Amino acid sequence: MSSKIAKTAFHSAAWRISLWATIAFALGTLAVFVFLHSFVAQDIQRRSDAWLSGEVEVLGDVAERTPKDALYGRVVGEVAELASREVPNRQAGSAALNDSVFFLQILPDGSPGIWVGQGDRNVYSQAIRVARAASEKPADVRVPGISIPYRVAADKSDDGSVIYLGLSERDELHVLRNLRLRFAALWAVLVFLGYAIVFSATRRMLGRVRDITQAASQIGHDDLSTRVPAAARNDEIGQLALTLNRMLDRIEQTVGQLHTITDSLAHDLRSPITAIRGRLEASLTTDDESDRDEAIISTIDLLDRLTEFLNTSLDVAEAKAGALRLHLAEIDIEELLRAMIDLYEPSMTDKGIHIVLRTAGPLCLLADAALMHRMIANLLDNELKHLRPASTVQVELQLQDTHAVLMLTDDGPGFEESLLAHLFERRIKGRESNGHGLGLAFVDAVARAHGGAATGSNRPDGGAQIQIALPVIASSIH
Amino acid sequence: MRLLLVEDELDIQGFLRRSLEEAGYHVTATSNCVAAERAAVEETFDILIVDLGLPDGDGITLILRLRELGVRAPVLILSARRSVDDRVRGLEQGGDDYLTKPFALAELLARLRNLLKRNTPSTAESARLRVMDLELDLLRREATRAGQLLQLTQQEFVLLEYLCRNAGRVVTRTMILEAVWGMRFHPDTNVVDVHIYRLRGKVDGDSKQPLIRTMRGVGYVLKDR
Numbered sequence A: 001m002s003s004k005i006a007k008t009a010f011h012s013a014a015w016r017i018s019l020w021a022t023i024a025f026a027l028g029t030l031a032v033f034v035f036l037h038s039f040v041a042q043d044i045q046r047r048s049d050a051w052l053s054g055e056v057e058v059l060g061d062v063a064e065r066t067p068k069d070a071l072y073g074r075v076v077g078e079v080a081e082l083a084s085r086e087v088p089n090r091q092a093g094s095a096a097l098n099d100s101v102f103f104l105q106i107l108p109d110g111s112p113g114i115w116v117g118q119g120d121r122n123v124y125s126q127a128i129r130v131a132r133a134a135s136e137k138p139a140d141v142r143v144p145g146i147s148i149p150y151r152v153a154a155d156k157s158d159d160g161s162v163i164y165l166g167l168s169e170r171d172e173l174h175v176l177r178n179l180r181l182r183f184a185a186l187w188a189v190l191v192f193l194g195y196a197i198v199f200s201a202t203r204r205m206l207g208r209v210r211d212i213t214q215a216a217s218q219i220g221h222d223d224l225s226t227r228v229p230a231a232a233r234n235d236e237i238g239q240l241a242l243t244l245n246r247m248l249d250r251i252e253q254t255v256g257q258l259h260t261i262t263d264s265l266a267h268d269l270r271s272p273i274t275a276i277r278g279r280l281e282a283s284l285t286t287d288d289e290s291d292r293d294e295a296i297i298s299t300i301d302l303l304d305r306l307t308e309f310l311n312t313s314l315d316v317a318e319a320k321a322g323a324l325r326l327h328l329a330e331i332d333i334e335e336l337l338r339a340m341i342d343l344y345e346p347s348m349t350d351k352g353i354h355i356v357l358r359t360a361g362p363l364c365l366l367a368d369a370a371l372m373h374r375m376i377a378n379l380l381d382n383e384l385k386h387l388r389p390a391s392t393v394q395v396e397l398q399l400q401d402t403h404a405v406l407m408l409t410d411d412g413p414g415f416e417e418s419l420l421a422h423l424f425e426r427r428i429k430g431r432e433s434n435g436h437g438l439g440l441a442f443v444d445a446v447a448r449a450h451g452g453a454a455t456g457s458n459r460p461d462g463g464a465q466i467q468i469a470l471p472v473i474a475s476s477i478h
Numbered sequence B: 001m002r003l004l005l006v007e008d009e010l011d012i013q014g015f016l017r018r019s020l021e022e023a024g025y026h027v028t029a030t031s032n033c034v035a036a037e038r039a040a041v042e043e044t045f046d047i048l049i050v051d052l053g054l055p056d057g058d059g060i061t062l063i064l065r066l067r068e069l070g071v072r073a074p075v076l077i078l079s080a081r082r083s084v085d086d087r088v089r090g091l092e093q094g095g096d097d098y099l100t101k102p103f104a105l106a107e108l109l110a111r112l113r114n115l116l117k118r119n120t121p122s123t124a125e126s127a128r129l130r131v132m133d134l135e136l137d138l139l140r141r142e143a144t145r146a147g148q149l150l151q152l153t154q155q156e157f158v159l160l161e162y163l164c165r166n167a168g169r170v171v172t173r174t175m176i177l178e179a180v181w182g183m184r185f186h187p188d189t190n191v192v193d194v195h196i197y198r199l200r201g202k203v204d205g206d207s208k209q210p211l212i213r214t215m216r217g218v219g220y221v222l223k224d225r
Helices: A002-011 A013-065 A072-084 A121-131 A170-218 A236-285 A289-320 A333-350 A369-386 A417-422 A439-449 B010-022 B033-042 B059-068 B086-093 B105-119 B154-165 B173-181 B191-203
Strands: A101-106 A112-116 A139-141 A150-156 A162-168 A328-332 A354-359 A364-368 A392-400 A403-410 A453-458 A464-471 B002-006 B026-030 B047-051 B075-079 B097-100 B128-131 B134-137 B142-145 B212-215 B219-222
Touching: A013 A072, A013 A150, A013 A162, A013 A170, A072 A101, A072 A112, A101 A121, A112 A121, A121 A139, A121 A162, A170 A236, A236 A289, A289 A439, A328 A333, A328 A369, A333 A354, A333 A364, A333 A369, A333 A392, A333 A403, A333 B173, A333 B191, A364 A369, A364 A464, A369 A403, A369 A439, A417 A453, A439 A453, A439 A464, B002 B010, B002 B033, B010 B026, B010 B105, B026 B033, B033 B059, B047 B059, B047 B105, B059 B075, B059 B086, B075 B086, B075 B105, B086 B097, B097 B105, B105 B173, B128 B154, B134 B154, B154 B173, B154 B191, B154 B219, B173 B191, B173 B219, B191 B212
Parallel strands: A354 A392, B002 B026, B002 B047, B047 B075, B075 B097
Antiparallel strands: A101 A112, A101 A162, A139 A150, A150 A162, A328 A364, A392 A403, A403 A464, A453 A464, B128 B134, B134 B142, B212 B219
16 A cells, blocks of 8 residues: 555656756756865865965075075974964864975985975975976875875975975865765755655645546536535636636536426427327318318428427527537628518518618628528517507617617517516517517527627517617728 | 438338339438448439438538549438538538428428539520410519519519429428528518418419419419419
8 A cells, every 4th residue: 555655656746846856956056066166176276386385485595595504404494394384274183293294305416305294205205206396386296105195386496406395285175075075964955855845845736636636537427516626826726726617617507508408398399299199180080181181281380380499499508508500601781681671571561560671781790691580580570470560660770889789679569577587588478479489589599699689678658679789890890 | 313312210211212202213212321332333323312310420421432432413411400510511512402300392302403403504594484374584574474564573573483493393481481582491470471472462363373372381382284
């Protein structure tokens, strides 16, 4: 179990992210340290070299000016001794055993002369010869038996003897080693801390993603009402949760609508199917041929209306769910309106209804022509069905800002008061209506699908008014 | 006329086959893509009726496949979907036609005739149409009945021309609406009928031989004998 957890931890994104971040951080700080280290090392060496060059010159001077008598060795020796006490970068505690500096004079014949320092002067002179250190510019000299090399500067005097001053690099190396050790300790702590912080932060962050994943996988197993835990913070992951929840809201709503549609469809289909069945049965039992024909004809009519109802019902449902497919094309709504009124005018006249069209000229829309035809047909069918003779329908088309506003006004009985608030809902119809109650719901759905809106009201001086606003194509506004 | 019918629902296949044979077509009926393809390769057809929802594939794919195989005959697509998808529209622009279920048989037959007419290079269009004693001058847009000039509006002339071109055959209200007004929908009221009554008033008047007859439950027919 624990190995499984460890395995998933190693495979987790948090692990990978923090690993790479830590590697990058560690390498970066290491590079910075290497640069600083070389800078410090060079600086220490420059200082000690400057000291060496200066001292060896002073010593050379002293050696040259001191008369070569019995005291010569002692004078030079003491001056060298004094100089060695001023060693730079000196470590405390090593004062008693001053092995960090040596002074050596090589006589013109090549044999070692005055010697101030620890150890055997022959060993040192041999080492110097091997290293060929013979200038004021300090050079490294390795003395056999001593692990740490010396920096050695030389000064030639006129009599041919050479004075060497050596300074052990021990103190310098000691400083640098201390620096490295402290850095290593600090670096390890920093890298570990950095890793821990990045790992815990990403883990916490990704833990929220995991919660969302878990919640999402629950949905569908149980029901659609489960929601992803909402985050307190409004960061990217909080927004992800929010977006997911909104998406789920929409899906739940759509599925709910589908349920309602199928339920109401099943309900609405029953009565017409019963009527069709009844009429067909009646036609079987009748002997009168014209009665039989009548039954068949009215059945076909019922079936046509049923088909129309089914189609409109699904269109309204799809439009409400935002899933209605539009075949958009540029159409002149004025022209379309004129054609529709031409089509309806004879029927209206037959019924004694007067229809008047008032427009302000052509108006171009991006719309589905077939749906527009059906929408306007629905409105005109409504007028035709509900108006009494000697009524007037006024159809007005005008441009208001960016919308083409189509207004149908009549002087008929108006809408029933109780329906006014629900005019555009499905299955809303007046008491005298024998329609399926989808007409205005369809009008509203088409208007909405085109980015417009439909409103309906009763006029104060009687009669109904329906207004449909549809966005026009920007370039058609003059 | 040889007709290939591809429809998997046997009820519909059966009634279509009977009706089409009655209308004079020589019908080969298949119920899936494979059989349809085989039939189309073995035999040459003048026209095809293809249902979109087939058990072993999509009707559109079948049509495209048949086109690849060199089948040039026009296709009438039957769709159970109420909204016609873009691919069908594409085919429609390519010269084919579609009909959504349920449909009136008269409309199916009319659409087949139209497709066949479209497909056969027509002899120079006559400038006159004549049905019984009714005569239409298509250039001058004038109609006469028994030599008497009829006072028709532009719309009425187009309607009468459509009826004449389909003389002796039933046309439905939706067919009239599509052909004359260019709209494809089913009105909830008698708008088309009123246009027909008005036209009938002008064409037949109180003539002893009325030409425009109502076929109840289906549509209208212009008598040609």
